Amino acid sequence: MPSPTQALPQLDPVLHAQTRLQLTSVLARLDDGEELIFPRLQELLGLTAGNLSTHLRRLEEAGYVAVTKAHRDRVPVTGVALTPVGRDRFRTYATTMLGYLDGSAVDRILASEGT
Numbered sequence: 278m279p280s281p282t283q284a285l286p287q288l289d290p291v292l293h294a295q296t297r298l299q300l301t302s303v304l305a306r307l308d309d310g311e312e313l314i315f316p317r318l319q320e321l322l323g324l325t326a327g328n329l330s331t332h333l334r335r336l337e338e339a340g341y342v343a344v345t346k347a348h349r350d351r352v353p354v355t356g357v358a359l360t361p362v363g364r365d366r367f368r369t370y371a372t373t374m375l376g377y378l379d380g381s382a383v384d385r386i387l388a389s390e391g392t
Contacts, residue, residue, distance in 0.1 A: 283390065285382050291339045292370045296324065296332050301341065301367045304359040312345065312358035333357060341366060 292298050299322055304313065313321075319329050336342040341363030345356045359367065376382035 283386050285386070286373045286376065288373055289366055289370050291335065291341065292366060294332070294335075296322065296328070297336060298370075300329075300332055300336065301359065301363065304342065304357065305364060305367050307358065309361075309364075310358070312343075312356035315355040315357065318357055336363065339363075 292301055300318065303318065303321055307313065315326075315329070318324075319326060322329065324332075333342060333344060337344055340360055343358050343360050345358075347354050347356065373382070376385075
């Protein structure tokens with residue numbers, strides 16, 4: 278079995294699910310402190326309310342997103358934003374994935390083995 282220094286880096290399983298990756302990709306484009314409302318996320322991702330809620334719950338349990346509930350003009354509004362942890366984990370995921378795609382992750386392992 279390869280040692281941890283010789284193994285490819287692992288991808289975050291919370292973010293690796295296609296829908297959660299799409300969701301965090303959208304939220305990562307927002308500035309810190311900005312949020313999108315639930316119906317807009319639903320529209321952008323083409324998801325049912327139940328499906329979006331399920332993925333948001335998983336991200337919220339992991340501490341990657343913050344879901345806020347408020348009222349605007351007496352209408353309930355649900356906002357969603359990445360947390361600092363979520364933003365950091367998304368960046369790490371993206372960097373790791375790029376290392377897979379450009380081959381640099383494998384190159385580092387091979388170079389350390391002298392192969």
